[in-house]
Amino acid sequence: MTLHITNGDSTAMTLAELGIDALAWRDALHEGPVVPGGRALRAQAMGATEAEFEARDRVLDEHDGPLELWFEADLYDQLQLVEILARRPDLEPITLRQVGEHVGIAHFGGLGELTSEQLAALPTITLTSGARDLARRAWLALTAPEPHDLTELPDSTELRFVREAFIRLAQEHPWRRDGLALSERRLLAAAPGTRVELFRRAWRQEIRPFMGDTFAFRALERLAPLLDPGDDGVLRRTALGDRVLDGKATFITDRWVGGVHVDSRVLWRWDDARERLV
Numbered sequence: 001m002t003l004h005i006t007n008g009d010s011t012a013m014t015l016a017e018l019g020i021d022a023l024a025w026r027d028a029l030h031e032g033p034v035v036p037g038g039r040a041l042r043a044q045a046m047g048a049t050e051a052e053f054e055a056r057d058r059v060l061d062e063h064d065g066p067l068e069l070w071f072e073a074d075l076y077d078q079l080q081l082v083e084i085l086a087r088r089p090d091l092e093p094i095t096l097r098q099v100g101e102h103v104g105i106a107h108f109g110g111l112g113e114l115t116s117e118q119l120a121a122l123p124t125i126t127l128t129s130g131a132r133d134l135a136r137r138a139w140l141a142l143t144a145p146e147p148h149d150l151t152e153l154p155d156s157t158e159l160r161f162v163r164e165a166f167i168r169l170a171q172e173h174p175w176r177r178d179g180l181a182l183s184e185r186r187l188l189a190a191a192p193g194t195r196v197e198l199f200r201r202a203w204r205q206e207i208r209p210f211m212g213d214t215f216a217f218r219a220l221e222r223l224a225p226l227l228d229p230g231d232d233g234v235l236r237r238t239a240l241g242d243r244v245l246d247g248k249a250t251f252i253t254d255r256w257v258g259g260v261h262v263d264s265r266v267l268w269r270w271d272d273a274r275e276r277l278v
Contacts, residue, residue: 001020001066001172002065002068003063003065004020005023005024005084009026010112014111020117027046027053027083028036028076029076029258030210032044033259034079035143036143066095068094069096072100072162073099074208075165076210079142089133093127096124110257127159131158134158135162137153141153144258145259145265146260168182170270174268175270175272177272178247178251179250185245186205187199188237191237194235195235199216203216225251
């Protein structure tokens with residue numbers, strides 16, 4: 001029997017209309033620590049229980065048969081994709097249905113926007129050993145305590161969105177000019193506005209949106225010294241916020257990017273001029 005895995009409950013519900021009982025992976029790996037043996041940390045970061053993660057993992061770990069993966073091009077999905085492939089590269093065959101855009105949908109947001117008929121029409125590719133090796137290499141880069149391999153992944157005709165996604169992940173490390181992650185800067189630049197308005201404006205800046213409102217609100221909490229909430233619920237930049245946004249001051253938040261604990265002591269920076277971590 002084929003095991004179907006997809007990015008979340010919305011797509012799983014649509015696949016159910018096709019008679020497919022899909023496992024929703026349910027993990028935003030761009031947020032919180034992603035370290036070897038860190039299941040409890042992942043559960044905590046996602047507001048879930050370790051038992052929930054164990055039950056999900058057990059389905060994949062005990063499966064012996066074909067595997068079909070349903071994913072899209074954004075960072076959220078590509079990190080899930082490489083984790084699954086790195087965990088079970090031995091399964092045969094492994095087929096992939098993935099999409100980065102769709103006819104008739106401007107600023108495509110993901111598989112959850114598609115009907116069951118549109119999902120069924122997505123093309124299928126069978127992954128080779130080369131794609132599985134790339135997934136393992138990408139997973140090791142994500143979970144490593146140093147981030148230098150994030151931008152060293154090659155292009156792939158099979159996993160064609162992995163390299164792009166990992167470069168976007170690298171941009172979540174502090175930038176040389178102000179210490180902010182790219183998502184943090186976009187939220188800060190979107191002020192003034194309510195939390196929801198800042199999230200929506202920053203979301204629209206992403207070529208492939210990947211961050212939901214929950215994690216955007218967490219980022220805004222980290223940026224609290226740069227934003228004044230006011231009595232009306234409108235967030236406005238403080239004087240320090242303006243200085244940081246202008247590149248005249250540095251502000252580094254305490255957070256995780258994969259296996260790297262980011263704080264003011266971390267030496268790695270994203271160099272926008274060279275488009276790489278230095």
